[in-house]
Amino acid sequence: xxxVEQDPGPLSVPEGAxxxxxxxxxxxxxxxxxxxRQYSRKGPELLMYTYSSGNKEDGRFTAQVDKSSKYISxxxxxxxxxxxATYLCAMGTGANSKLTFGKGITLSVRP
Amino acid sequence: EAGVVQSPRYKIIEKKQPVxxxxxxxxxxxxxxxxxxxxxxxxxxxIRYENEEAVDDxxxxxxxFSAERLKGVDSTLKIQPAELGDxxxxxxxxxxQITGELFFGEGSRLTVL
Numbered sequence: 001x002x003x004v005e006q007d008p009g010p011l012s013v014p015e016g017a018x019x020x021x022x023x024x025x026x027x028x029x030x031x032x033x034x035x036x037r038q039y040s041r042k043g044p045e046l047l048m049y050t051y052s053s054g055n056k057e058d059g060r061f062t063a064q065v066d067k068s069s070k071y072i073s074x075x076x077x078x079x080x081x082x083x084x085a086t087y088l089c090a091m092g093t094g095a096n097s098k099l100t101f102g103k104g105i106t107l108s109v110r111p
Numbered sequence: 112e113a114g115v116v117q118s119p120r121y122k123i124i125e126k127k128q129p130v131x132x133x134x135x136x137x138x139x140x141x142x143x144x145x146x147x148x149x150x151x152x153x154x155x156x157x158i159r160y161e162n163e164e165a166v167d168d169x170x171x172x173x174x175x176f177s178a179e180r181l182k183g184v185d186s187t188l189k190i191q192p193a194e195l196g197d198x199x200x201x202x203x204x205x206x207x208q209i210t211g212e213l214f215f216g217e218g219s220r221l222t223v224l
Contacts, residue, residue, distance in 0.1 A: 004153075034212075043115070043202055043215035044154065088153050090213075096142050096206060098167055099213060101153025 003027050006089055006102030014110050019076040023089035023102045026070065030091040030100075033065050035074045038086045038104065047087075048074065079109045113137070115216035117203050123222045129191035132219040136184065136205030143180055144213065145188050146202040154202055154215075160186065193223045 006023045013019055021035075032051055036044035048063035050056045050072075056063045062075040072091075076083055089102040116135040124130050136143050141162050146154035157176065159167040162183035171178065175194070180186040190197055200218040 006153075036215075041217075041220075043204075043217045046212055046214065049212050090153070096161075098144075098156045098159060099154075101155070103151065103153050 001026055003100050004089065004091060004102045007105055008103075009105035010108060011105060012108045012110060013079055015079060015081060017079050017109070019079050019083070019107060019109075021074040021076075021087050021089075021105055021107070023072050023091075024070055025072075025091055025100075027091070027093070027100070028067075028070070029093045032092040032095065032097075032099075033063070033072050034090040034092075034099070035061075035063055036088040036090060036101075038088060040085075044088055076107075079107075081109045081111050084108050115203055115205055115214055117201075117216035117219050119219055120217060121220050121222075123224065124193055125224050126195055127192040129189065130193055130221060131187055131189045132201050132203075132221075134186045134188070134203030134216060136186070136203070137214055140205035140207055140214075141183070142206045143186050144204040144206075145178060145186070146204060146215075148200040148202055148218070150199075157188070157201075190221075193221070195223050197221060198223045 004025045035048040038044045053067045060077045064073045086104040086106045088104040090099040092099045143160045145157040148154045158171045160180045178188045202218045204213040204215045
């Protein structure tokens, strides 16, 4: 079993839909949880950064962490074609530790 | 503020040739990372530097890969000799010690023929 598992894709939704992206993990030492967005032929771009459990909201994006279930989610409200990209979850045990990434899921938002 | 800068963006070489990638991190970021990203996969750590010191290089294939970070700023990752399986994107990232938020460069895409 991999340390971080991410829902397989690809995922295609109509514009305006609510998107839910999920990852599970097995290492209970993970304390830092991040979501990155990666456009084709670009580097990953940090979207959301969360420490420990709870929710964090930033505009149309909400990140949730449930450490008891070892489960994290990213919700995108009112999805736009510009949200079409690959989304990667990433986790670390310390503030500057190595990050373990999921495989990524490719999202396509249809106009 | 300038982001993480990497070069070259693209490199095509024949197997057994050497190749080098360069990275300039965000100013003030002490921690520098090199990640490898294969097609359809998430990035995997190759090496992490705190200033000049390599503090985690356990995933770096040391028989053919080497890295250095002189003066704790720029870094170079070298492969010699390259193999077909080294075709991938090599990503550099940097972070401040306090926050740990990683910022990535655009990557160097290597194709080994």
